[in-house]
Amino acid sequence: MPPFTNDPALSRRSLFRGGAFMAVGAAMTSAPMAAPFGRGLMAHNVDEAWPNVAALARRYVTEGKLANLFLTFGNGQEDHAHTVGGGTLGVGSAVEVDENSLYRIYSMSKPITGMAIMMLIEDGVLEMDMPLHDVLPAFRDMQVIVDPEGPISDTVPAATPITIRQLLTHTAGLGYSITSKGELLDAYVENGIVGGRVSRFPIPGVPNPTPAPGLEVWADRLATIPLEYQPATKWSYSASIDLLGRVVEVASGMEFEAFLKARMFDPLGMTSTWMTVPESEKTRLTDNYGILGGNLLPLDPASNSIYLDAPKVPSGGGGLVSSPKDYDRFLRMLLGYGKLGNERVMSEEAVRTGISDLIPETVDLTGSWMEGQGHGAGGRSINGTFGWGGAAGTLAAVDYNAGLRAALWTQYMPSDTYPIRDEYLAALQADMGSQYDAIDSRANGI
DSSP states (O other), rough: OSSSSOTTTTTTTTTTTTOOBBTTTTTOOOOOOOOTTTOOOOOOHHHHHHHHHHHHHHHHHHTSOOOOEEEEEEETTTOOOOEEEBBBBTOOOOOOOOOTOOEEOOGGGGHHHHEEEEEEEESOOOOTTSBBBOGGGGGGGEEEESSTSSTOOOOOOOOSSOOOHHHHHHOOOOOOOTTTTTHHHHHHHHOOOSSSOOOOOOOOOSSSOOSSSSSHHHHHHHTTTSSSSSSTTBBOOOHHHHHHHHHHHHSSSOOOHHIIIIIIIIIHOOTHHHSSSOGGGGBBBBBEEEEEEEEEEEEEGGGGOGGSSSOSOOTTTOEEEEEEHHHHHHHHHHTTTTTTEEEEOOOHHHHHHTSSSOOTTOOOOOOOOTSSSSEEEEEEEEETTEEEEESSEEEEETTTEEEEEEEEEEEEEEESOOHHHHHHHHHHHHHHHHHHHHHHHHHHHO
């Protein structure tokens, strides 16, 4: 039984509408998904099944706007996702992208970290509404800045403690180096409170702080900076999922990435997901580009990528590199309520809870990305969908109503430079409409 009740008022062509796809810095209109897989509509040539999506990918690549645009669609527990689109690892490369190519997934790391926390709640070593200071004592007596853009010295005590639930849902009151302003932002930069990495080279106009020397120091320094809002009052995109990486370490007694590998990546067969790309695998890594005046400028070429270096601070909020094949296995596990095929990786209850709306009732969502929507363990939760996106254009979600998992793969920043999300939505609507027309025609004997 799905975790959400199917609403008969929902159009069969809008199962993902209002839903899970979202990238850093901008809310997006979500993509609709239906269930053509398993209904006899998959063509031998997948491009024929999704002609408008394929045309969209082809246009962006052939016009030189992107080096690649690659999409995956999977139904239920089918072993391999279907792929649409393509391109090459970088401009001028002769190597075509495929399901084993490596992409910087940035904030698509968040649902992975969120589910790691759900595992520890399942283990009984964490509780959803326990105070954070029970795990990290430095967060016991937090201060809150009176004006988020005002003096950092003007503070009041936090009215309530930060909880694990609040960290999972960006409602703990923490700031973020990509959203905070004024002296609060200065404090984040000065203390090396950084998330995902971009390049080995300085980028004009972008802060390039020296990261804190390790996740433990990073967390301790974060505890000295005032909160942006009182806990459980506002939804504000934040460093909270990165902080949960440190919570994983303390609660499990394992280094963060070691926990992910032992409890999630190895059991799921995710052999191409890391914080650091091994030297032997860099020939699979895509280039990441900045878009300036319609031109692709290398931000992080694979041959000299910052992801070939071990991070000083392992980022649970934006630090992973993965492949379409690997991430599809994570999505498949979510769609299987903790099972990948016959292999159980998480309990059904842990997944059902993690994909549900966990935002505290006291939170005011007015004007936020989440207004009228929900947020689970590191991802958006609405109308039977769960997922999130990344700063370099990647997107991924599962739709429980349709039994589908889907992801979009490319590498460019900022992710709102092109209207790909709106165009993707329109292309999916058109393709899905054609496929449902085919169903209707067959049902009516036409």
